[in-house]
Amino acid sequence: MSHAAPYVNIAAYKFISFDDTQAQRPRYQDICARLGLKGTILLTPEGINMFLSGTQAAIGEYLDWLRSDARFADIEVKYSYSREQSHKRMLVKLKQEIITMRMPLIKPEEGRAPSVDAQTLKRWLDAGVDDAGRPVVMLDTRNDYEVDVGTFHNTVDYRLQKFTEFPEVIAAHKQDFAGKTVVSFCTGGIRCEKAAIHMQNIGMDHVYQLEGGILKYFEEVGGAHYDGDCFVFDYRTALNPRLEPTETVQCFACRAVVTPREQLSPDYVLGQSCPHCALK
Structure with a gap:
């Protein structure tokens, strides 16, 4: 290695x-x-x-x-x-939970949600259907500012501001996924695993989690069917499909993600402000 x-x-x-x-x-x-x-x-x-x-x-x-x-x-x-x-x-x-959802703790001894690996998912997305012929729907379980840095093509994005909102919003949209295969995904696999288990618990059929999240997908198949980069929670801010740091940064003042184009704005002052601050 x-x-x-x-x-x-x-x-x-x-x-x-x-x-x-x-x-x-x-x-x-x-x-x-x-x-x-x-x-x-x-x-x-x-x-x-x-x-x-x-x-x-x-x-x-x-x-x-x-x-x-x-x-x-x-x-x-x-x-x-x-x-x-x-x-x-x-x-x-x-902490009490790996990622806070404020639902009963997951007990993997009672069974995990099924997972799909990166190569299989790419094959499904190439075809538009899974191996049983069902349409495949990608469901992003990350927060809105993470999604804005990059996500899969045609993904379902509920503009979550925090993961605790997920149970209520998925319950309200449960019928949207009837007859379809749902693949939940996130940065590294944690949120999408919790989300997939919860979706199974409320009676949704044909639910998968993307094994290892976007980072594992990038590692194994690159950026196929994906637009943009992947937000990460460290000084690098975002990684491209080659797992290289990008020029995207996070504003020190308001924590918004600031793209290279936005960094050209007169409202962007390193360590002080950004165009998103100006809108707040």
């Missing part, structure tokens, strides 16, 4: 019953400090979520350590590379 850029950035999560988060937190803090890793790890009763950046050797040692815990032996990891660490500090947090 050698690469010209010196830093390896990983994104990984797993839904699993994790009842000793308090006891485990110091162990995670210690190994991340020892290896010089930067990023965020969330330890929750429903599992783990992490975005970490470090040297190839440090990331490799961390993953060996993580996978020595049987609960995380099979955790899937998404990789990208950069010239500097993608995060500036290291945080290990205890």
